[in-house]
Amino acid sequence: MRTASRLIRCLEDGEEDARSAMKYLFPFTGRAHVVGITGSPGAGKSTLLDGLVESRRKIGNNIGVLAVDPTSPFTGGAILGDRIRMQRHAEDPGVFVRSLATRGALGGLSKAVGDAVHIMDVMGKDMIFVETVGTGQQEIDIINHSHTVVVVLIPGMGDGIQAIKAGIMEIADIFVINKADRPGTSKLHRELKALLDLAAPTSFHNGWRPPIIQVEDAFKPEPFGKSIQELSDTIDKHYQSLQEHECLRSRLHRKAETELKEAMQVCIMDTIFEGLISSGEEEMMINEILNKKSDPYSLAKGMAERLLKKHH
Amino acid sequence: MSVKKLRVMVAKPGLDGHDRGARVLARCFRDAGFEVIYTGCHQTPEQIAAGALQEDVDVVGLSCLSGAHRYLFPEVKRLLVERGADDIQVVGGGIIPEQDFQALRDAGIAEIFTPGTTLDSIVEWFNTHVQPRR
Numbered sequence: 001m002r003t004a005s006r007l008i009r010c011l012e013d014g015e016e017d018a019r020s021a022m023k024y025l026f027p028f029t030g031r032a033h034v035v036g037i038t039g040s041p042g043a044g045k046s047t048l049l050d051g052l053v054e055s056r057r058k059i060g061n062n063i064g065v066l067a068v069d070p071t072s073p074f075t076g077g078a079i080l081g082d083r084i085r086m087q088r089h090a091e092d093p094g095v096f097v098r099s100l101a102t103r104g105a106l107g108g109l110s111k112a113v114g115d116a117v118h119i120m121d122v123m124g125k126d127m128i129f130v131e132t133v134g135t136g137q138q139e140i141d142i143i144n145h146s147h148t149v150v151v152v153l154i155p156g157m158g159d160g161i162q163a164i165k166a167g168i169m170e171i172a173d174i175f176v177i178n179k180a181d182r183p184g185t186s187k188l189h190r191e192l193k194a195l196l197d198l199a200a201p202t203s204f205h206n207g208w209r210p211p212i213i214q215v216e217d218a219f220k221p222e223p224f225g226k227s228i229q230e231l232s233d234t235i236d237k238h239y240q241s242l243q244e245h246e247c248l249r250s251r252l253h254r255k256a257e258t259e260l261k262e263a264m265q266v267c268i269m270d271t272i273f274e275g276l277i278s279s280g281e282e283e284m285m286i287n288e289i290l291n292k293k294s295d296p297y298s299l300a301k302g303m304a305e306r307l308l309k310k311h312h
Numbered sequence: 313m314s315v316k317k318l319r320v321m322v323a324k325p326g327l328d329g330h331d332r333g334a335r336v337l338a339r340c341f342r343d344a345g346f347e348v349i350y351t352g353c354h355q356t357p358e359q360i361a362a363g364a365l366q367e368d369v370d371v372v373g374l375s376c377l378s379g380a381h382r383y384l385f386p387e388v389k390r391l392l393v394e395r396g397a398d399d400i401q402v403v404g405g406g407i408i409p410e411q412d413f414q415a416l417r418d419a420g421i422a423e424i425f426t427p428g429t430t431l432d433s434i435v436e437w438f439n440t441h442v443q444p445r446r
């Protein structure tokens with residue numbers, strides 16, 4: 001287990017050796033069902049996850065959890081607090097929880113998540129949950145590593161409809177209305193249903209219309225447990241539907257595409273930038289932009305021409 | 313472009329539920345550029361050790377105000393060593409009488425911070441004594 005967690009860390013840090021190790025692990029990946037859970041800060045994602053983990057353990061699933069929290073853009077540090085809600089599983093050898101900081105690197109986060117998912121997959125996890133705060137493009141990229149995406153909304157924040165505007169609608173396979181003990185639950189439910197009704201049936205991949213699941217108060221174990229069971233069953237149903245409709249292939253295709261792009265980013269872009277930074281050229285280019293001597297696009301284009309010519 | 317970040321776990325073993333100090337510390341570590349895994353109150357030594365291994369932290373900071381540090385701190389260290397992670401340092405803070413220092417050091421606790429210690433000097437200790445990914 002220590003080996004796995006260290007490997008995840010080395011991949012996260014961008015160690016060359018760890019990347020080479022991936023080559024040997026990669027053929028053994030692809031078994032786990034990866035479930036992304038996203039939603040606004042404090043929506044109750046970790047609490048929900050804790051319930052899901054418990055219900056999955058009961059049926060003997062081996063579980064991995066990746067919990068992503070933001071890095072402070074000012075200090076580069078991060079507080080990763082998702083474990084707090086999952087501590088009762090801390091000693092269960094069938095549950096592996098790993099926190100990741102976003103670190104703000106372009107495309108880097110999603111890559112770290114993708115790598116960590118692979119490691120957990122090779123560890124023999126049946127189901128891997130990825131928790132992210134659903135705010136930006138980065139999070140949408142992360143979602144590309146999942147088979148099933150659960151979007152968590154809460155009533156009374158006007159957040160539901162906003163989240164949908166932000167493009168989360170397109171990625172949701174299952175909607176959860178969380179904290180159903182709070183006022184505004186049925187209003188949010190209605191609004192969401194109306195939006196789904198409006199969408200063209202063709203926009204639902206292979207006829208899967210994202211179900212809306214209302215999750216009851218997490219502090220009332222019985223109704224909460226029932227809701228969690230329903231969610232857990234729906235997650236299974238979605239996976240089955242993917243398999244039946246050969247849709248799994250297109251998800252895997254999407255995942256492979258994302259991974260390829262990210263690897264390109266790391267291997268090509270990062271290498272170029274490292275060179276530019278150490279030669280001082282990056283600073284010169286930035287100054288040219290600041291002094292309006294050139295514009296970013298022309299500089300990038302010039303760079304591309306220079307580099308591509310070299311190889312022809 | 314490889315980067316190394318210090319990963320720190322801040323945990324509160326034992327029964328007391330006052331985690332203000334631990335939260336302040338977690339924020340202070342974040343501001344120092346560390347990645348802080350914060351696990352909240354009421355942790356058992358087993359939970360802390362298991363979490364530290366899963367998270368691959370470099371150091372575990374334990375805070376204890378209940379007086380049970382004499383048992384709890386060494387127990388965390390013992391469990392880590394037992395699981396092959398003797399490289400993970402364990403430090404402690406809280407209300408700890410001076411006469412307990414030696415016993416804690418002997419049990420492998422790397423440093424003890426008392427309420428008078430400034431946050432800056434704690435961060436400085438971490439920066440000088442803990443290496444990321446050793």
Ligand SMILES: Nc1nc2c(ncn2[C@@H]2O[C@H](COP(=O)(O)OP(=O)(O)OP(=O)(O)O)[C@@H](O)[C@H]2O)c(=O)[nH]1
Pocket residue numbers: 039040041042043044045046047048082085133178179180181182215216217218219
């Ligand atoms: N009223 C109510 N509060 C809840 C419910 N579920 C969770 N909470 C509370 O909501 C707060 C946030 O819960 P988390 O599970 O940490 O939420 P999260 O979405 O993981 O938060 P971040 O990871 O910080 O974005 C906590 O104080 C929970 O106790 C619920 O069903 N009803």
Ligand SMILES: [Mg+2]
Pocket residue numbers: 045046047081082131
């Ligand atoms: Mg959370």
